[in-house]
Amino acid sequence: MKITKILIANRGEIAIRIMKTATKLKIKTVAVRTAAEPNAMYLSFADEIFDYSEESTEIPVFLDIEKLIEIALTTGADAIHPGYGFLAENAYFADKCLDNKISFIGPSPDAIYKMGNKTIARKIALAHNIPVAMGSEGNISNEEEAIAVAEKIGYPVIIKAASGGGGRGMRIVRKSEEMEKLFVIASKEAEKAFKDPSVFIEKYIENPKHIEFQILGDKKGNVIHLGERECSIQRKHQKLLEEAPSGALDDRLREIMGSTAVRIAKAVGYYSAGTVEFLLDSEKNFYFMEMNTRIQVEHPVTEVITGIDLIEQQIRIAKGEELKIRQEDIKLSGWAIECRINAEDVQAGFAPDPGKIDKLSLPSGPNIRIDTGVQAGSSIVPNYDSMIAKLIVSGKNRKEAIKNCKMALDKVWIKGTKTTLPFFRMLVRNQKFQDGDFTTAFIEKDLEKYYYNSEYEEMLAAWLATKLFVEENLQETSIQIDFENGKELSPWLLNKRINQF
Amino acid sequence: MNNLQIKKLYALSSEKRKFRFALPLRNKIRIGKRDYVVSLRSDEKYGTYIFWKNRKYPVEIVRSRQNKYEILFNDISYIFTVETPFSLQRMKVLNSKKGRAENESVKAPMPGKLIDICVREGSEILRGQPLVILEAMKMQNEIQSPVNGTVIKVLARPNSNVMKDDILVEIKVH
Numbered sequence: 001m002k003i004t005k006i007l008i009a010n011r012g013e014i015a016i017r018i019m020k021t022a023t024k025l026k027i028k029t030v031a032v033r034t035a036a037e038p039n040a041m042y043l044s045f046a047d048e049i050f051d052y053s054e055e056s057t058e059i060p061v062f063l064d065i066e067k068l069i070e071i072a073l074t075t076g077a078d079a080i081h082p083g084y085g086f087l088a089e090n091a092y093f094a095d096k097c098l099d100n101k102i103s104f105i106g107p108s109p110d111a112i113y114k115m116g117n118k119t120i121a122r123k124i125a126l127a128h129n130i131p132v133a134m135g136s137e138g139n140i141s142n143e144e145e146a147i148a149v150a151e152k153i154g155y156p157v158i159i160k161a162a163s164g165g166g167g168r169g170m171r172i173v174r175k176s177e178e179m180e181k182l183f184v185i186a187s188k189e190a191e192k193a194f195k196d197p198s199v200f201i202e203k204y205i206e207n208p209k210h211i212e213f214q215i216l217g218d219k220k221g222n223v224i225h226l227g228e229r230e231c232s233i234q235r236k237h238q239k240l241l242e243e244a245p246s247g248a249l250d251d252r253l254r255e256i257m258g259s260t261a262v263r264i265a266k267a268v269g270y271y272s273a274g275t276v277e278f279l280l281d282s283e284k285n286f287y288f289m290e291m292n293t294r295i296q297v298e299h300p301v302t303e304v305i306t307g308i309d310l311i312e313q314q315i316r317i318a319k320g321e322e323l324k325i326r327q328e329d330i331k332l333s334g335w336a337i338e339c340r341i342n343a344e345d346v347q348a349g350f351a352p353d354p355g356k357i358d359k360l361s362l363p364s365g366p367n368i369r370i371d372t373g374v375q376a377g378s379s380i381v382p383n384y385d386s387m388i389a390k391l392i393v394s395g396k397n398r399k400e401a402i403k404n405c406k407m408a409l410d411k412v413w414i415k416g417t418k419t420t421l422p423f424f425r426m427l428v429r430n431q432k433f434q435d436g437d438f439t440t441a442f443i444e445k446d447l448e449k450y451y452y453n454s455e456y457e458e459m460l461a462a463w464l465a466t467k468l469f470v471e472e473n474l475q476e477t478s479i480q481i482d483f484e485n486g487k488e489l490s491p492w493l494l495n496k497r498i499n500q501f
Numbered sequence: 502m503n504n505l506q507i508k509k510l511y512a513l514s515s516e517k518r519k520f521r522f523a524l525p526l527r528n529k530i531r532i533g534k535r536d537y538v539v540s541l542r543s544d545e546k547y548g549t550y551i552f553w554k555n556r557k558y559p560v561e562i563v564r565s566r567q568n569k570y571e572i573l574f575n576d577i578s579y580i581f582t583v584e585t586p587f588s589l590q591r592m593k594v595l596n597s598k599k600g601r602a603e604n605e606s607v608k609a610p611m612p613g614k615l616i617d618i619c620v621r622e623g624s625e626i627l628r629g630q631p632l633v634i635l636e637a638m639k640m641q642n643e644i645q646s647p648v649n650g651t652v653i654k655v656l657a658r659p660n661s662n663v664m665k666d667d668i669l670v671e672i673k674v675h
Contacts, residue, residue, distance in 0.1 A: 167640075168640065168641075185634070185641065188616070188641075189641045192636075192641075236640070238640075345578075345610075345611075346576075346577075347577065347578055348610045348611075349610065351610040351611040351637075351642075352611050352637060352638045353611075354612075358548055359546070359547055359548040359559075361546065361547070382612060382637075382638065385638065386638060413547060413557075413559060414559075414576075415547075415548045415549075415559050415561065418573070418576060418578070419576055421576045422575070422576045422577050451576075451577055453574075453575065453577050456530075456532070456553070457558065457574055457575055457577070458514065458518065458520075458574075458579055459520055459530070460530075460539060460551055460553055460558065460574060461560070461572045461574035461579040461581070462512035462514065462520035462522075462579070462581055463512075463520070463522065463526075463530060463539060464541065464551065464560060464562075464570075464572055464574070465512050465570035465572055465579075465581040465583055466510050466512050466520075466522045466526060466581075466583055467526055467541070468562065468565060468570055468583075469510065469568060469570070469583035470510070470524070470525075470526050472565075473568075474507065474524070
């Protein structure tokens with residue numbers, strides 16, 4: 001099957017990431033301009049822009065299956081790349097593409113469906129002797145049933161959305177009194193997010209590490225793994241920092257978990273790039289959690305240590321090419337860390353802090369890769385996720401990667417919104433993090449403070465407050481005069497004040 | 502205000518740390534035996550920043566009201582009240598009279614939609630108990646009570662949209 005033009009059914013950094021590889025492969029790209037971000041940076045990377053910014057729509061176009069198919073047909077795109085989020089794991093969408101003779105750059109609708117439904121995925125894993133945590137046979141329909149299952153397998157348990165992902169519709173229950181409330185919340189959240197209220201229950205593995213394996217499979221049935229990613233640094237099941245490889249695995253465990261990941265992928269006839277997620281407990285027992293049937297946000301760390309362009313592989317596989325890489329060709333070299341720099345207020349429990357990015361300056365260098373979809377002047381809009389940039393830093397080994405990361409973090413300059421930078425600045429200085437001694441509970445349990453400030457920063461801020469007070473109250477000159485330049489009150493200050501009304 | 506009588510100012514942080522600055526305010530801060538120059542600058546590339554010990558730190562004045570300033574310094578917010586020696590003295594006297602019982606206003610930490618209200622007026626609540634469920638950026642967030650107390654007012658309405666810092670619930674602290 002030929003691919004000559006790809007419709008990017010996504011936005012932001014991942015749209016740019018896909019378009020860069022497509023351009024490298026001499027494939028044309030189409031991006032969609034939306035009303036929410038009519039001047040977004042990703043548009044400038046496309047060969048062609050489909051303007052959808054005049055339409056007022058209830059749902060984002062990236063979730064509108066009929067419209068996306070129509071755009072592909074109108075623009076003559078013979079393939080669609082869904083990126084991550086939105087329709088990336090929607091089996092119906094993948095099926096619709098195929099119906100219209102459009103290549104869906106991802107796995108088969110059947111694989112998406114089976115892995116997307118967590119209760120089905122669980123059954124497949126059990127049928128193939130792949131370890132899963134104890135849990136309910138299938139979906140749970142009410143609180144009473146939930147309590148009965150939980151009593152059988154023992155608290156704590158975790159309620160998960162059957163069609164879930166990304167932490168939504170997920171709740172940990174520690175005692176039966178909490179079940180009623182949390183069951184309803186999880187189920188409502190699942191319905192809202194996935195249009196499917198069904199949930200199931202699993203034994204909650206205390207303090208595990210989140211280890212996931214990158215998979216590549218072709219349409220001929222060849223499946224390989226590209227090693228693991230360590231994604232235990234997460235908050236409310238949202239990943240913040242990922243690294244590859246993981247310090248918790250040795251070659252033997254990597255081989256066992258990797259081949260298990262390949263086995264489950266083969267069980268559903270998987271092709272394209274995919275990720276098999278495991279929980280690893282303190283005794284190094286691992287449990288299959290779920291498979292993500294798409295490219296992931298954290299894919300760059302794997303690309304850095306394997307030298308393989310995963311988007312390129314996805315496109316080649318979609319064209320029907322056979323995998324040229326064999327398992328024995330995969331060599332992991334060096335260490336890579338990704339920090340998700342989001343517009344979030346670390347001091348307010350990582351609450352999203354959307355707004356305009358006034359100034360942006362990102363570091364570059366041989367050990368640094370930046371994947372971003374914003375530039376100075378861009379806005380982080382509440383309609384979409386809060387990502388500003390992914391900072392991917394590498395080194396010969398973990399210690400060096402952390403050291404390089406620490407330096408790179410100090411070179412990131414963002415003004416306009418609060419960001420997760422202070423969190424990462426703290427993390428790279430944390431002894432337990434440096435020692436690799438952390439689990440998914442790290443942020444909630446092991447951290448007293450979510451941000452780092454050097455010794456004198458608060459004092460300097462106090463000096464600035466005092467300076468402003470002096471200028472506003474104690475000086476006879478007009479308060480309209482700016483600090484030392486003698487200019488009028490600077491626009492950034494005025495803007496901030498105006499925005500409060 | 503008569504500036505001739507004031508010899509120094511205090512910046513009090515919200516965590517009750519006190520920083521003293523002599524007047525007239527100098528562009529130098531003494532650390533140990535050395536003075537370091539601190540300057541507030543602004544340019545096209547970086548916006549406004551403080552330059553200190555050869556390094557730039559991004560700064561923003563998030564809000565200022567009377568003597569209260571919220572400063573964003575290197576991505577971290579600090580809230581200070583700037584006091585003169587006299588106002589500091591007066592504040593101490595007032596604080597000692599006021600005692601501890603106060604009302605706590607729980608505000609929306611982010612813009613979003615209220616999915617559920619978990620308390621009503623008169624509810625006795627404990628610290629950490631969910632007050633409302635706020636949906637923002639694809640996630641449902643439990644807004645929990647920061648204190649033990651009694652709910653005296655519920656301003657939040659189910660299925661309504663709220664802005665950041667809108668008051669949701671007022672609690673009389675026990």
